Amino acid sequence: MMAVLHFFRLLGLAVFFLGSALFLITVLNSGLGFIDTAWLKAPFWRIYLFFAVSGILLYILITFRRKNGT
Numbered sequence: 001m002m003a004v005l006h007f008f009r010l011l012g013l014a015v016f017f018l019g020s021a022l023f024l025i026t027v028l029n030s031g032l033g034f035i036d037t038a039w040l041k042a043p044f045w046r047i048y049l050f051f052a053v054s055g056i057l058l059y060i061l062i063t064f065r066r067k068n069g070t
Contacts, residue, residue, distance in 0.1 A: 005062055012058030019051030 026048060029040040038044075 016055030023048035
């Protein structure tokens with residue numbers, strides 16, 4: 001059980017960092033315009049923010065869950 005929880009905790013961190021990185025790249029791309037691809041345009045900001053928030057929530061919920069008997 002601990003291995004599964006550890007896996008999902010790391011998955012949450014990975015999704016958070018990936019979503020955050022893609023969001024920052026998208027913001028920089030909209031300001032500087034260094035590449036013209038559809039997935040780095042402004043409408044995708046919400047998707048990347050959703051990934052970042054979902055990832056950090058998954059990490060927090062697993063890390064700070066209640067233990068049995070407390």
